[in-house]
Amino acid sequence: xxxxxxxxxxxxxxxxxxxxxxxxPSPSEHMDFYRSWIALGRxxxxxxxxxxxxxxxxxxxxxxxxxxxxxxxxxxEYFQADAPGGPDDTSRAVIARYARGEDYxxxxxxxxxxxxxxxxxxxxxxxxxxxxxxxxxILERELxxxxxxxxxxxxxxxINPVRGSYFFVGLLLVxxxxxxxxxxxxxxxxxxxxxxxxxPTGALLGxxxxxxxxxxxxxxxxxxxIELRGPIPRELRRPMGNRxxxxxxxxxxxxxxxxxxxxxxxxRYRVRSDLDGPTLVDLxxxxxxxxxxxxxEGFRRSPVSRAGxxxxxxxxxxxxxxxxxxxxxxxxxxxxxDPAALVRSHAAWALGEIDSPAASDALSRRHTEETDxxxxxxxxxxxxxxxxx
Numbered sequence: 001x002x003x004x005x006x007x008x009x010x011x012x013x014x015x016x017x018x019x020x021x022x023x024x025p026s027p028s029e030h031m032d033f034y035r036s037w038i039a040l041g042r043x044x045x046x047x048x049x050x051x052x053x054x055x056x057x058x059x060x061x062x063x064x065x066x067x068x069x070x071x072x073x074x075x076x077e078y079f080q081a082d083a084p085g086g087p088d089d090t091s092r093a094v095i096a097r098y099a100r101g102e103d104y105x106x107x108x109x110x111x112x113x114x115x116x117x118x119x120x121x122x123x124x125x126x127x128x129x130x131x132x133x134x135x136x137x138i139l140e141r142e143l144x145x146x147x148x149x150x151x152x153x154x155x156x157x158x159i160n161p162v163r164g165s166y167f168f169v170g171l172l173l174v175x176x177x178x179x180x181x182x183x184x185x186x187x188x189x190x191x192x193x194x195x196x197x198x199x200p201t202g203a204l205l206g207x208x209x210x211x212x213x214x215x216x217x218x219x220x221x222x223x224x225x226i227e228l229r230g231p232i233p234r235e236l237r238r239p240m241g242n243r244x245x246x247x248x249x250x251x252x253x254x255x256x257x258x259x260x261x262x263x264x265x266x267x268r269y270r271v272r273s274d275l276d277g278p279t280l281v282d283l284x285x286x287x288x289x290x291x292x293x294x295x296x297e298g299f300r301r302s303p304v305s306r307a308g309x310x311x312x313x314x315x316x317x318x319x320x321x322x323x324x325x326x327x328x329x330x331x332x333x334x335x336x337x338d339p340a341a342l343v344r345s346h347a348a349w350a351l352g353e354i355d356s357p358a359a360s361d362a363l364s365r366r367h368t369e370e371t372d373x374x375x376x377x378x379x380x381x382x383x384x385x386x387x388x389x
Contacts, residue, residue: 004122005179011118012074015111016266018163019075021147021181025061025068025173030142033212034058044218046227048137057137064138065130065173070180072115072172073140073147076108078269079166079261083277087242090323092277093316096222096246097166099303100276101269106301108133108170116172129174140169148181151188155195155204155250156213161188164257166264187211188256195250200239204250221247225315226307231345231374237318242280244315245304272302280323284316284331288338310340317343321350329354333362344370345378352382 005022012020028034035055043049057063061071080097087094098104112131120127132138141158145151149169150160157165196204203219217223224232225245232240243249251257264270274286287309290298295309304312317335320328328350335347348366351359360383367379 004176007122008072008115008119008178012072012115015114016076017074017111017115018077018167019073019149019160021073021144021149022178023071023073023143023147023183024180025071027061028059028139028142030139030212031055031059033208033210034139037214042214042216042218044223044227045229046217046223054137058139061138061173064136065175067128067175068173069176070174070178071143071147072174072178073144073149074108074112074115074170074172075144075149075160075163075167076104076111076170076266077163077167077262077264078104078266079164079257079264080269080271081263083271085277089277090242090319091279091281091325091327092242093244093280093283093319094242094277095244095275095304096248098168098269099245100271102301103303103305104168104269105133105135107266107268108168112170112172116174119172119174119176123176127174127176129172131170131172133168133170138171140171143171144169146183148184151184151186152213153195153254153256154189154192154207154213155199155254156215157251157254159188159254159256160260161256162260164260165251165254166257166261192255194253194255198249198253200241200249201236221249226311229308229311231342232314232318234349237349238322240315240318241322242319244280244283244312244319245307275302275304280316280320281327281331284313284320284328284335287313287316288331288334310338310342313338313340313343314346317346317350321346321353324354326354326356326358329356329358329362332359336362336366341372341375344372345375348375348378348382352378352384353386355386 009020038050078098116129144158150158153159159165201219203216205214221243292309299305332347332351351363363383370376
């Protein structure tokens with residue numbers, strides 16, 4: 001199947017995939033680590049990672065597709081440069097690069113399905129297959145390493161020696177035997193600690209005794225701004241800065257990206273104008289004017305929709321408090337009356353971070369009206385001043 005595999009690579013490249021490799025659907029080599037990570041609770045509220053059926057399917061791909069003979073792994077690059085001023089302008093919102101354009105799940109899956117259609121036409125009797133793009137209980141990065149696409153960086157990202165790490169991984173499980181690639185065996189991070197030292201919340205914990213990179217998702221800004229549904233722990237709010245959806249810090253400081261990252265060619269990943277470093281005040285005002293339905297419509301086909309209206313407003317309130325500009329007081333005062341208690345509580349915290357009589361007045365007025373216990377607690381702490389407990 002060598003010639004078919006090589007033709008497959010050429011077709012994948014025509015579809016826009018910058019990397020393609022093939023792995024065998026053999027059992028995972030990382031389940032002991034994975035189970036230990038889950039047992040320590042480092043997955044946070046992401047319960048879908050710890051379900052018994054989910055764990056079993058991650059261990060054995062044949063539970064996802066019986067008869068799978070090969071796994072085709074692809075990479076689709078998404079890097080986009082920051083807007084002028086970038087993250088250093090704390091009055092502006094920073095959204096992770098992967099979420100500034102169209103939702104990658106649909107983009108990559110359509111291309112994978114086109115690749116499967118092509119492969120089906122190349123094999124007598126056809127090919128049965130299933131496409132996955134970060135949507136099933138599959139350890140994609142492990143498979144990608146086994147397919148030769150890169151190594152696990154200390155930031156847990158898959159890093160390729162000529163592409164860096166700004167790429168999505170997609171895969172096809174197929175019932176035809178293809179020529180497997182040699183696994184990527186080297187760890188090219190060496191003694192570099194750039195990502196470990198740069199993570200503002202201390203989520204990256206280095207490598208374990210077996211060499212696997214360890215992350216405590218509960219402290220990761222991406223988890224806090226997207227997966228976490230409740231309040232953001234107070235001790236982690238300031239380190240979040242102005243990042244309101246996801247985080248690229250551990251990739252931004254990586255020397256491999258500094259050398260090899262280039263703007264993505266995929267037009268659907270181009271930055272939406274409303275997500276290209278909007279001011280925090282403008283973004284907050286826009287979100288406050290929305291209800292849940294208009295939020296879903298406004299961010300249709302955008303990864304930002306995953307956070308939900310209340311979650312995004314929570315994140316923006318934290319960023320406004322970290323910025324601390326007096327111009328934030330009116331919009332935060334309005335957020336104190338939002339229907340969602342989650343928004344009101346974080347608006348209270350943010351106003352407490354701003355040294356302004358107007359902020360104190362807004363907090364005092366709301367304190368007399370608020371009936372939710374958690375919000376009242378945040379209001380009381382905020383009235384005691386920055387860091388008030």
